[in-house]
Amino acid sequence: MSNDRYPRIRASEITPEEVWLSRRDWMKTAGIAMASGALGGLPALGLAASPPALAALAAKRSAQYVVMDPSTPEKDATTYNNYYEFGMDKADPSNYAHTLKTSPWTVKIEGEVVAPKTFDIDALRKLAPLEERVYRMRCVEGWSMVIPWVGYSLSELLKQVQPTGNAKYVQFVSDVQPNNMPGLGARSIDWPYVEGLRLDEAMHPLTMLTMGMYGKVLPNQNGAPVRLVVPWKYGFKSAKSIVAIRFVEKQPASSWMKSIPSEYGFYSNVNPEVSHPRWSQATERRIGEDGLFAPKRKTLMFNGYGNEVASLYQGMDLRKNF
Numbered sequence: 001m002s003n004d005r006y007p008r009i010r011a012s013e014i015t016p017e018e019v020w021l022s023r024r025d026w027m028k029t030a031g032i033a034m035a036s037g038a039l040g041g042l043p044a045l046g047l048a049a050s051p052p053a054l055a056a057l058a059a060k061r062s063a064q065y066v067v068m069d070p071s072t073p074e075k076d077a078t079t080y081n082n083y084y085e086f087g088m089d090k091a092d093p094s095n096y097a098h099t100l101k102t103s104p105w106t107v108k109i110e111g112e113v114v115a116p117k118t119f120d121i122d123a124l125r126k127l128a129p130l131e132e133r134v135y136r137m138r139c140v141e142g143w144s145m146v147i148p149w150v151g152y153s154l155s156e157l158l159k160q161v162q163p164t165g166n167a168k169y170v171q172f173v174s175d176v177q178p179n180n181m182p183g184l185g186a187r188s189i190d191w192p193y194v195e196g197l198r199l200d201e202a203m204h205p206l207t208m209l210t211m212g213m214y215g216k217v218l219p220n221q222n223g224a225p226v227r228l229v230v231p232w233k234y235g236f237k238s239a240k241s242i243v244a245i246r247f248v249e250k251q252p253a254s255s256w257m258k259s260i261p262s263e264y265g266f267y268s269n270v271n272p273e274v275s276h277p278r279w280s281q282a283t284e285r286r287i288g289e290d291g292l293f294a295p296k297r298k299t300l301m302f303n304g305y306g307n308e309v310a311s312l313y314q315g316m317d318l319r320k321n322f
C-alpha cells in the first residue's frame with residue numbers, strides 16, 4: 001500500500017517533538033492565536049468551562065510494577081495528550097474531550113472466542129482487584145511520562161472468554177462518536193482507531209486494562225472510561241476509549257500502519273536502535289521534568305521492561321519486525 005498519492009497526515013502530527021514545539025513557540029512569538037478554534041476550524045467548545053471533578057478510583061499499589069522515576073505531574077499528563085479524535089494539537093484533547101459520552105459504556109469481546117461477552121464499565125471495574133501501577137510511557141514522537149495507572153492485567157478479562165485455538169492476535173477498537181469528536185474530520189486516520197497485539201503480548205501481565213490514573217477515573221482526554229496500556233511499546237499501541245476487543249487469526253490492522261506503513265510497524269516495541277525513518281529514537285524528553293533545551297534521557301530497550309518482555313521476541317529480528 002502506498003501513501004504517496006497525497007499527504008494524509010498533517011505536519012503537526014509527524015514532525016519530531018522539538019520541531020513541532022519550536023513551531024508552536026514561533027507561533028506564540030509571532031502572536032498567532034494558539035486556540036484550536038482559530039487554527040483548525042474546530043468549534044470553540046466550552047474552552048472556558050472548568051474540568052469536571054473526577055470520581056476517586058481506589059486501588060492497592062502494586063508491589064511489582066512501580067518504577068522508581070518520579071511520576072509526571074498530573075497536570076502535564078492530562079493536558080499534553082495525543083487523542084486525534086479530538087484534534088492534533090497536544091492541548092486539543094483536554095480542551096475538547098469533555099464532549100465524549102462515556103456512559104453508558106460497554107466493551108464487546110468477540111471473534112475467535114468460545115464465550116463472546118459484553119461487559120459494561122461497572123462490571124469491568126469489578127472484574128478483578130484494581131491495582132495502581134506506575135509505568136514509564138514513551139511516545140514515538142520522542143517524549144515520555146511516568147504515570148500511575150489504575151486497572152489490572154488485561155489477561156484477567158481475556159481468560160474469562162476462552163479464546164479458541166484459532167486466536168493468534170487481539171485487536172482493540174476505539175469508539176467513534178461523530179457528533180462528539182471534533183477531530184474526526186481530519187481524515188488522516190481511517191476511523192475507528194484500531195490497534196493490535198499478538199495473543200502472548202495481550203496476555204502478558206504488564207499489559208493493562210486501565211480505568212483510572214492518579215487515583216481517579218480516567219479523564220476523557222486520557223481515554224475514558226477504559227483504555228489499554230502497553231508500557232514497552234510506543235504510546236500509540238495503547239488505544240483509548242475501547243468499545244471492542246476482537247480475537248483474530250491473522251495479524252490485524254492498526255491505524256498507524258494503515259496511515260504510514262513505511263514508518264510504523266505492527267510490533268512498535270520501544271527500541272532506541274531502530275530509528276524512525278525521519279528521526280532518531282535513541283533519546284527522549286521527559287515531560288514536566290525537563291525544559292525544552294534540557295539534556296534528554298537515553299531511551300531504554302523495551303522502555304526498560306526488557307527483563308519482563310524480551311523473551312516474547314526471542315529469535316525475531318527486531319529491526320525487521322519494528
Ligand SMILES: Nc1nc2c(c(=O)[nH]1)N[C@H]1C(S)=C(S)[C@@H](COP(=O)(O)O)O[C@H]1N2
Pocket residue numbers: 077080081082083084085138139140174175193221222223234235236237238239240241
Ligand atoms: N483512540 C486513540 N487512542 C490513542 C491515540 C489516539 O489518537 N486515539 N493516541 C495514541 C498515542 S500516539 C499516544 S502517545 C497515547 C497517549 O496517551 P496519553 O494522552 O494518555 O498520554 O495514546 C494513544 N492512544
Ligand SMILES: [Mo]
Pocket residue numbers: 082138139140141234235236
Ligand atoms: Mo504517541
